[in-house]
Amino acid sequence: MQGLLNTERLFSMPTPIWYYDMSLFRRTVDAAVKAAEANGITIHYSIKANSEPRILEYMKGKGLGVDCVSGNEVKYSIEQGFDPAKIVFAGVGKSDEEILYAMKAGIGSFNCESLEELVVIEEIAAANDLRANVSLRINPEVDAKTHKFMTTGLEMDKFGIPKKDMARVVEILLHSSHVNFKGLHFHIGSQITDVENVFTNECISANGIVAFFEENGFPVENIDLGGGLGIDYYNPDSHDIPEFELWFSTLRERMKLRPGQKLHVEPGRSLVGQCVSLLSRVIFVKEGENKTFVILDTGMNDLIRPALYHAYHKIENLTASSERLMVYDVVGPICESADVLAVDRVLPVTKRGDILAIRSTGAYGSVMSSSYNMRNPARVVFSDDL
Numbered sequence: 229m230q231g232l233l234n235t236e237r238l239f240s241m242p243t244p245i246w247y248y249d250m251s252l253f254r255r256t257v258d259a260a261v262k263a264a265e266a267n268g269i270t271i272h273y274s275i276k277a278n279s280e281p282r283i284l285e286y287m288k289g290k291g292l293g294v295d296c297v298s299g300n301e302v303k304y305s306i307e308q309g310f311d312p313a314k315i316v317f318a319g320v321g322k323s324d325e326e327i328l329y330a331m332k333a334g335i336g337s338f339n340c341e342s343l344e345e346l347v348v349i350e351e352i353a354a355a356n357d358l359r360a361n362v363s364l365r366i367n368p369e370v371d372a373k374t375h376k377f378m379t380t381g382l383e384m385d386k387f388g389i390p391k392k393d394m395a396r397v398v399e400i401l402l403h404s405s406h407v408n409f410k411g412l413h414f415h416i417g418s419q420i421t422d423v424e425n426v427f428t429n430e431c432i433s434a435n436g437i438v439a440f441f442e443e444n445g446f447p448v449e450n451i452d453l454g455g456g457l458g459i460d461y462y463n464p465d466s467h468d469i470p471e472f473e474l475w476f477s478t479l480r481e482r483m484k485l486r487p488g489q490k491l492h493v494e495p496g497r498s499l500v501g502q503c504v505s506l507l508s509r510v511i512f513v514k515e516g517e518n519k520t521f522v523i524l525d526t527g528m529n530d531l532i533r534p535a536l537y538h539a540y541h542k543i544e545n546l547t548a549s550s551e552r553l554m555v556y557d558v559v560g561p562i563c564e565s566a567d568v569l570a571v572d573r574v575l576p577v578t579k580r581g582d583i584l585a586i587r588s589t590g591a592y593g594s595v596m597s598s599s600y601n602m603r604n605p606a607r608v609v610f611s612d613d614l
């Protein structure tokens with residue numbers, strides 16, 4: 229594992245630990261900001277990926293806005309000092325309370341996901357004598373070519389307004405005197421690795437949808453193309469910073485922008501994924517009937533991605549004393565058969581007390597963790613503090 233600082237001190241700490249490589253994190257954000265500026269794109273960080281205040285502080289300093297999917301995320305972002313005007317709020321099921329709260333807070337835009345929601349936003353704004361900035365999330369019907377639980381832009385997905393309803397949306401907008409139509413929003417999925425092809429397809433669909441609204445008298449000022457850039461879970465060291473330039477230049481080249489139109493994106497995983505490793509101690513190495521199990525002091529309670537999506541995370545033994553290799557199933561301590569972090573994984577001979585690093589856990593790691601089995605949360609350690 230690169231960039232591991234003061235290992236003696238780190239390895240003396242109780243595990244499990246979310247270890248933040250802050251140097252890599254800053255280099256990642258800087259690379260994204262540079263590529264965004266070069267292509268005239270505004271970034272709203274998707275805070276659902278990781279809401280650690282130390283990383284938010286840096287992003288705020290770099291001028292990023294925030295993409296939220298709940299009223300509490302909006303509230304938390306404001307508490308962390310983000311300008312409400314730089315907050316966008318998506319989500320298929322915003323409650324009336326969440327809508328009113330965000331409206332009063334003066335967020336930049338609701339990314340509205342249904343006709344039903346648009347009607348309710350208008351009603352709430354009218355009843356409270358407020359105006360709401362609204363962008364419409366349209367389902368672009370584009371295949372993100374990713375895991376089925378990470379695709380969001382297909383006809384069968386629950387997200388966004390179906391294309392077939394666009395004419396009805398225009399009708400509703402015409403009668404919505406408390407809604408400021410700000411633009412359009414798309415998000416086709418997560419962990420997209422076929423960057424050029426998939427995002428080109430997103431742009432082709434988005435161009436058609438933008439043209440429809442403009443032709444119907446609704447100028448589209450903001451075009452938000454969502455998040456989705458994937459990271460390399462197999463080679464986190466040789467591919468530590470994701471392909472922001474390729475992603476942003478693809479969007480810039482493929483979108484047919486007229487003067488005055490602005491492009492926005494909402495990266496989550498790509499900004500934080502590679503910057504965190506989950507460090508864990510081996511409690512037992514257990515010989516099963518046909519398998520050898522490495523049993524860790526972390527499991528699906530801390531990192532649910534392998535159990536939820538069969539997600540692959542590279543695992544390294546940081547304290548191995550032998551170079552001889554063995555095949556193991558790496559499992560957690562939770563009383564669930566799904567609590568498996570890796571199957572048939574080749575590792576150096578591993579023994580009780582060794583420290584293993586589960587790599588690329590910065591996105592959708594700690595935010596999805598639970599106290600299931602009444603386990604304590606993993607501690608957080610920043611490389612800057614070692």
Ligand SMILES: Cc1ncc(COP(=O)(O)O)c(C=O)c1O
Nearest residue numbers: 274415418455456494495496497
């Ligand atoms: C609306 C929206 N925008 C952005 C993102 C961030 O996606 P990613 O972490 O893949 O960049 C998500 C994640 O699911 C999302 O739902």
